[in-house]
Amino acid sequence: MHVEIWSDIACPWCYVGKRRFEAALAAFEHRDAVTVTWRSFELDPHAPVERGVDGATHLAEKYGVTRDEALAMQQRLSDVAAGDGLDYDLEHARGGSTFDAHRLVHLAAQHGRQDAMEERLFAAYLAERELVSDHATLQRLGEEVGLPADEVADALASNRFADEVRDDERTAAGLGISAVPFFVVDRAYGTSGAQPAELLTQLLEKAWAERPQVTVVGEGDSCGVDGC
């Protein structure tokens, strides 16, 4: 089965969702038959490279609340994340464009390191006050998960994988996805949000039980091991 997970690096619920999906997958009997693809989704496609204010100030400005009120909102979310083993620092998160970070995730996929790259970027942004639009930062994070330094540099210096990011976003729009994380199994079943692991396991079980079988609708001339 193929699980596609749309997410943004700058999405606190997405990292929580990643942890819960990992738990769900570990509890799923047929986990060896599951492949996972991380799909790009920018919550703010028009974000500047860097916002210049910290996460708490940005949240306060966005909702028109005080900084203390914003901090309280972030604390509630951080408390939930802590329950999933994540140590968030949303107050000091450095917001900005995640487009290049998503391009890096696509490069990582070519090296079998997509999950590691996604994980590294979530931690960098949500817990480590890293600016994930900064190319020197992305270069370092890419190398940390084992990507070839020259390929990371080439990708960052060019527009490589921009089409792949936009393809993911177009597909999301086509599927009606407007919030992340969003989990899709075999393009048949989907679920939005960081649901409890047990519910994500149920999604996998449902999709497994009802996984599509290929219906052969015709036959023509072909070649097999015994000839044509």
Place this chain on the structure above:
Amino acid sequence: MHVEIWSDIACPWCYVGKRRFEAALAAFEHRDAVTVTWRSFELDPHAPVERGVDGATHLAEKYGVTRDEALAMQQRLSDVAAGDGLDYDLEHARGGSTFDAHRLVHLAAQHGRQDAMEERLFAAYLAERELVSDHATLQRLGEEVGLPADEVADALASNRFADEVRDDERTAAGLGISAVPFFVVDRAYGTSGAQPAELLTQLLEKAWAERPQVTVVGEGDSCGVDGC
């Protein structure tokens, strides 16, 4: 919609099937919504690098017939291919392993040149007496379709994309595919063999009419453009 086509370079019906699928796709109203992936399938996974006998002699030995009888069989197939605009030279085809050629098709996919690479390899083997297991030949053919020379050389010198080839073959086995070409639409409908273009168009239309919709089965905490 996603169309996956399992084929082998050394499969005369596969190149015919490619032409007919192209015609089918051109006649399909929603062709812009179709993406095509070529999947690897080796008709003879144990083939030596080079057989040392030409295509007609190999066929005669395989079926225990005379060379003239083998030539007559090949002529009948070539006549059909000619009807699809293909100028086969099966008599002098240089048989051998297609594993490395399939690896090259996977590399080409990363550069958006998969279809061009598949096309080039079919023509090389089925029409131009090229030995598609020979690395110098594969290097030249890869460069001809626009792949970076260094990446082709790196892939050929290493085991790169071997896993991808075997993954395709495992998937084929899982789907019960034992002869190629084999066309699968959205993992829901499949058809084997080089069927007439009209029938392939009907397959696309049937799959389109019954294409799966994602059923959303639950909702949890998530982030959207308006916040988390």
